[in-house]
Amino acid sequence: MLKNKKLAVIGVGKLGEALISGLLKRNAVEASDVTGSVAHEPSISRVKERLNINVTLDNCEAIKGKDVILLAVKPQNMDRVLKEISSSVKPDQLVISVAASVTTSFVEERLPDGIPVVRAMPNTPSVINAGMAGLCAGANASEDHKSMAEAIFKCVGETVFVDESLMDGVTALSASGPAYLYVVIESLAEAGVKLGISRETSTLLAAQTMLGSAKMILDSKQHPAMLKDMVTTPAGCTIDGLMELEEGKLRVTLIKAVVKAAERARELVNTQTSKFSK
Ligand SMILES: NC(=O)c1ccc[n+]([C@@H]2O[C@H](COP(=O)([O-])OP(=O)(O)OC[C@H]3O[C@@H](n4cnc5c(N)ncnc54)[C@H](OP(=O)(O)O)[C@@H]3O)[C@@H](O)[C@H]2O)c1
Structure with missing residues (x-):
């Protein structure tokens, strides 16, 4: 689908770099077909060194002749960048934005x-x-654009x-999610330390257990509750651990955390949209 497509990435920071690096590793695009843009001169050599793509400070130059324009600048820079490139964008170009809280209608x-x-x-695990x-x-995107x-x-x-x-729900669940799960891993590792296991080993035990459990859900397509029941032997030790989790209200705490983060994302949409529009 992406073969021979030309790509511009406006803002090759952490996320822009992760995406380009993934595309290059998969040979989905040729490095010579990718042009990135950055805000500061010293960033040019950083990007060239890491990705070996064309890099410029000129956003209009970067998007010339490209099939896809990926906007990966901070939300507060979106208004400026969009106004800058507006007269150069052609109808046969697809614009993709990864800016948090910036709506398709804003773009x-x-x-x-x-x-x-x-x-x-x-x-971030995109890296x-x-x-x-x-x-x-958005309103003008066809099935081909979505693909x-x-x-x-x-x-x-x-x-x-x-x-x-x-x-906003996606932002709160899967974009913020790694932060919540790092806290869970850190806490499990602390438990290992409390029980006399070294921090390094505890962290490995906790992280690999998280990875394996997630893979079990994705590969088996079974409900998490079914998989939990498979680990929980009657009168065994896991049920005692689960009772502690219920008493500590782990479930409701996680639900409330995601709901709260979604509310914050919604607030940001409103404040940022009105701020950018001024
Ligand atoms: N990081 C994440 O986990 C994540 C997840 C989901 C979505 N996002 C979204 O991705 C976007 C980028 O986030 P990030 O973490 O990658 O930020 P970042 O590391 O700060 O990268 C932003 C990049 O934009 C460049 N830039 C700034 N103004 C520019 C302009 N006017 N023209 C061209 N380039 C410009 C900067 O150039 P210099 O390097 O020269 O300063 C920098 O390379 C944000 O909108 C964020 O909401 C990020």
């Missing part, structure tokens, strides 16, 4: 009529090709299309 309103836009919310990206299509965007994020992990109204 569409700042570009000429009819430009196809897809919004994506990836997460190691284990990412999860939620995607939604193109999907192909890009599939190079660094899994993808799912959702209604745009659910993107």
Whole structure:
């Protein structure tokens, strides 16, 4: 799908670099077909060194003749960048934005009529090709545009299309999610330390257990409760541990954490949209 496609990445920071690196590793695109842009001169050599792609400070130059324009600047820079490139964007180019809390209509309103836009919310494990990206299509994006965007994020992990109204939920669950799960791993490792296991070994035990449990759910497609029951022998030790988790309200705490983060993402949409529009 991406073969011979030319890609511009506006803002080759942490996320832009992770995506380009994933695409290059998979041979999904040629390095010579990718142009990145950055804000500061010293960043040019950083990007060239790491990715061996064309890099420029000129966003309009970067998008010239490209099939896909991926916007990976911070949300607060989106308004400026969109206004800057607006007169250079052509209707046959697909614009993909990964900026948190920036809606497809925000992007569409700042570009000429009819430009196809897809919004994506990836997460940091994209760096190691284990990412999860939620995607939604703007008003002018066709099935082909959606497939193109999907192909890009599939190079660094899994993808799912959702209604745009659910993107705050995706942000709170899978984009913020690694932070919650790091806390869970850290806590399990602390427990290992309390029981006399070295920190290094405890962290390995906890992290590999998290990885294996997630893989069991994805590979077996069984409900997590079924898999939990398989570990829980009657009158064994796991049920005692589970009772402690119930008493500590782990489930409701996690639910409330994601709901709260989604509310915050929604607030950011409102404050950022009004701020950017000034
Ligand atoms: N990091 C994540 O886990 C994650 C997850 C989901 C979504 N996102 C979204 O991805 C976007 C980028 O995040 P990040 O963490 O990669 O940020 P970052 O590391 O700060 O990267 C931003 C990049 O944008 C460049 N830039 C700034 N202004 C520019 C301009 N006017 N023209 C061209 N390039 C410009 C910067 O250039 P210099 O290097 O020269 O300063 C930098 O390379 C954000 O909108 C964020 O919401 C990030």
